[in-house]
Amino acid sequence: MASKPRVKVPKKAAAGDIITIKTLISHAMESGQRKGKDGNLIPRKIINKFTADFNGTTVFSADLEPGIAANPFIEFNVKVMESGTFNFVWLDDDGTQYSSSNEIAVE
């Protein structure tokens, strides 16, 4: 069972506010550098891309590499002018997408 991504978005903000968003997803971020018990390299399997969309427009994204720690944590900012919905997507090396949607009311 994959854990649900953890996302912290303020519920309310004033127009023009720069809000802070925090995200954390449970993932081993297997680097491809480690050896397993059998002595063979464990194949790389990481979250390689994170995207934050707001009302359909990408406002922030990140390309991740094996140098990112397990359970990737990303904190960033967005300037909000209107109410709407954030859509966050994490893309796994194996093609799986994990996502979360969060609404914000802007006055």
Next chain:
Amino acid sequence: MNISRRKVLALGAGLGAVVLTGFKANIAFADEAKTQAAIDAFANGATVESGKITLTAPEIAENGNTVPISIEVESPMTADDYVQSVMILAEGNPNPGVATLHFTPMSGVAAATTRMRLAKTQNVIAIAKMSDGSVVMDKKLVKVTIGGCGG
């Protein structure tokens, strides 16, 4: 021959340490050329300058598995003048790539925090590209403590 058992044991322990250290260094050394190549590709011909960008990282990381780092770049973050992306590199990791963060004018500020891996004591590099193509860089030495009581 007049070598006591104690001396032999001590010698053996010393040799073991040397061999082990040598081996660790071998697998942990990154190709510094790889780091430079990544910087060159990112800069795309622009001169890499200092200033405007601040990389915050612990002076000493208690465990290289999870090292919190933050970056912040001075910029008005308007449609005409903003930070496009910031690349983070770990010079001494087997693979120097850590992340590339892509900002937009909607970011408001070019700042972010994440957690990275460090295989050993090394420089962490953050390099930012502005919308006009100029490039700035900051570098911090992070000491990684390896060897207490791992458990």
Next chain:
Amino acid sequence: MINRGGIVAALGLSALMAMIVAPAHADPDNNQLIIDGEVIITDVAAPDDSPLDRIYSGWRFRSPETQSLQMDDFENPGFVAVDDAIESWDTAEGSEGKSCASCHSDPSSLAGLRTTLPKWDEATNKPATMENLINRCRTDRMGAEAWGWEQKEMVNMTALVSLQSRGMPVNVQTDGPMAEWIEKGKDLYYTRVGQLNMSCSNCHEDNYGNQIRSDHLSQGQVNGFPVYRLKWAGLGSIHRRFKGCMENIRATPFKRGSDEFIALEAYVASRGAGLAVETPSVRN
């Protein structure tokens, strides 16, 4: 005549002891642990029968960066496990079609439990840890399979239940039928074992606050377990940490869930009486 084992042990111990050095800032720091506005007590006067004057949470021995990971429940990676456990809590399993919620409604109904564990258990005539209690619920009430000691679901559930007691002082029973087990745990705590011939007390009583190579030695308190360790990149149980310590001193570790580790857990918990539960704590 000194036998070979003696020489190896002596060398090992002197080598390790030589690694323990006292730097200028040896003591625990003075930082204050505040989570969501709530102050968590990280040092108190030691319990009456303690060899120490004051006891400190392991949090006080960590770097500011590691400390800060525990000061915000969102940034604390241990909370992924808590989220997962909340889902398990409401999931019916086993032949009886019951979930944890069927009997206990909300996890908060178990507030305070963590502070008393391990506690005397009439049913088995020995102390029960939280793992023991959870598995009894699973097998006897739910008709479900027992979880392994270090199985993810088990560690997650112990985190969720322990979190309900966060901020409450550890208060394990040490008298009555527990006395014998506390005594047994105390014996284990002070007995030198392994190729390095060391006891728990050598590091965590005689040398806490000092560096063992690059590591800042704590008092080895268990009030924050299960703990998210950066080294593990995940949560682990008290017995997993005991096992790791024993491996470090090159001893043959006891098994997780063994009587030895349960006795040791009870004794170590009693040494930390009065410290606040911090689960899920974050350590290096």
